[in-house]
Amino acid sequence: MIPFNKPFLVGKEIQYIEESVKSGKISGNGYFTNKCQKYFEDNFGFKKALLTTSCTDALEMTAMLMNIKPGDEVIVPSYTFVSSALAYTRQGAKIIFADSRKDHPGIDEKSIENLITNKTKAIVVVHYAGVACDMDIIMDIANKHNILVVEDAAQAIDSYYKNKPLGSIGHFGAFSFHETKNIISGEGGLLTINDERFIDRAEIIWEKGTNRSAFFKGEIDKYGWVDTGSSFLPSELIAAFLYAQLEHLEEIQNKRKQLWNTYYDELKPLEEQGLIRLPILPSFAINNAHMFYVTTKNLEQRDDLISFLKLNKIHAVFHYLSLHESPFHLKNNKGDIQNLPESERYTNCLIRLPFFYELEIEKSRYIASVIKEFYK
Template identity: 80%
Template sequence: MIPFNKPFLVGKETLYIEAAVKSGKISGNGEFTVKCHEFFETHYSFKKALLTTSCTDALEMAAMLMDIKTGDEIIVPSYTFVSSALAFTRQGAKIVFADSREDHPGINENTIEGLITSKTKAIVVVHYAGVACDMDIIMDIANRYNIYVVEDAAQAIDSYYKGKALGSIGHFGAFSFHETKNIISGEGGLLTINDNRFLDRAEIIWEKGTNRSAFFKGEVDKYGWVDTGSSFLPSELIAAFLYAQLEHLMEIQDKRKLLWNTYANTLKELQEQNHLKLPYVPSFATNNAHMFYVITKNIEERDTLISYLKTNGVHAVFHYLSLHKSPYHINNKSPIQYLQNSDNYTDCLIRLPLFYDLEVNEVKCISNVIIDFFK
């Protein structure tokens, strides 16, 4: 069975973890945390980068920094992971769901403005599969209505919009280093802060509501509880593992892009024959090869193809369930929306295996199984 995903070691992960243990400081914000922060800020021009224990934590930090309160409205695409909405409902916000684009699972930028009210506080955009939303449209809307933009870039490490790194354009960005992502640390995340107004407060919220970071920088002679916050920073063991992966970022990306392109080349004939659709990458976006997916004509065909792949030794999976139809949303007596594109991706999208240790000949084998299915 070719698995859907397989975590990998590509560099000095275990050596750096051992070094962190021997340093005598493994509780967080040590040598490897600093190295990771410096890497992200240098390579991607984030004004501030703060490691977190998950992308969910990064989004929750963003919600705290924006002072999201009961009654505020947050625009979120329905076709996304629950954290994109959950981080803001925990602060009391009302989620207003947006539909996806017809040509891509990302948010339909042209529907956003029609969802804005006097209560709208922020737009959360999800760069699905590491492919950018049209950030010029989104930032123009945000600037005209004086609302915040949070880039949920969980899948978008090392991906760009018109030459700008994703996560560096909105007021905030959030990344994931879960074991299914391009760069991994088991669990782990990153908050990026690109607005000067939030730089200092972000460290306070990150450090349990204390000014501990300022104390260690020598900016204050003692530290205490000064704001809200939580224990968002990860241990040095997570940071050490992550830094070893970052040292091999280009190697990882090159391999994933090779696999992605192999899928695209071997399956393009099926798209030309109108059997299925392949991923679409707009001209303004780059492809970081986070995932390769296909879109079938209906849910019955999707389920049958997944079963056929499994019978032939391939573990493929469908992806998100539209959040506007989730039990939580319905149980809160929220109005049911009709979001055609989001529901179509829920019913018809299949994710194929894509991980560092996968080989080109295995990708060709998977593709041939799909070709045989349609024959």
């Protein structure tokens, strides 16, 4: 069976983990944590970067930093992972779901303004498949209505909008280093803070509500409990693994782009025949090759194609279930039934193909050939 995903070693992951253990400190905010954070700040221009144990944790930190409370509304795309909404629901916010674009699973930017009320506190945009949303439109709307913007960039490491790194444009960004992402550490995430108003408090929330970071910088002579927070920082073992991957970012990205282009070139004839739809790249976005997906005509065709691939020992998967139709949302928002046709279409018709660093180019060609055989 060709797996959908496979974690990989590309450099000095094991060596750095061993170095971390021998250093005598494997709890968080040590040598490798600081090296990773400096890497992100230096290479992507984030004003402040804080490693977290997951992208979910990074999003939950944004909810605390924005003081989300019951009665607030947060706009979130329906076609996304549950964390994009859960971080704000936990604080008592009402989630207002937005539809996807017709040509891409990302948020329909032009629908956002109609969802804004006097209770809207934030807009969460998800850069699906690492492809940028139109951030000029989004930031113009946010500035007009004095609303904060969170970039859920879980899939968008090393991806750009008009030459600006994703995660650096909104007030906050959140990244994932889960084993399915381009750069991995098993679990792991990153919060980026691009508005200086929030930096000092972010460090406090990150350190369990204490001003411990200021203490270690020599800014205060003792530290204590001064705010809300939690244990968001990861261990040095996670940071050590992550830093070894970051040293090979260019190599990893080049291989993934080769795989992406192979899939695209091999499957393009099926799109030209009107049998499937392939990913599109808006003129303002670049491709960071996070995933490769195809969109079928309907749910039945999608399920049949997944089954056919499985018979040929290929593990492909469908992706998100629209959150506006989730049992949790419907239970907690009785009568709040939205009609979001594009989100529902991607829920029913999108298939993700096997995609990971060690996948051989010839295997991707084989997978494409099986898909072509299905459509014969």
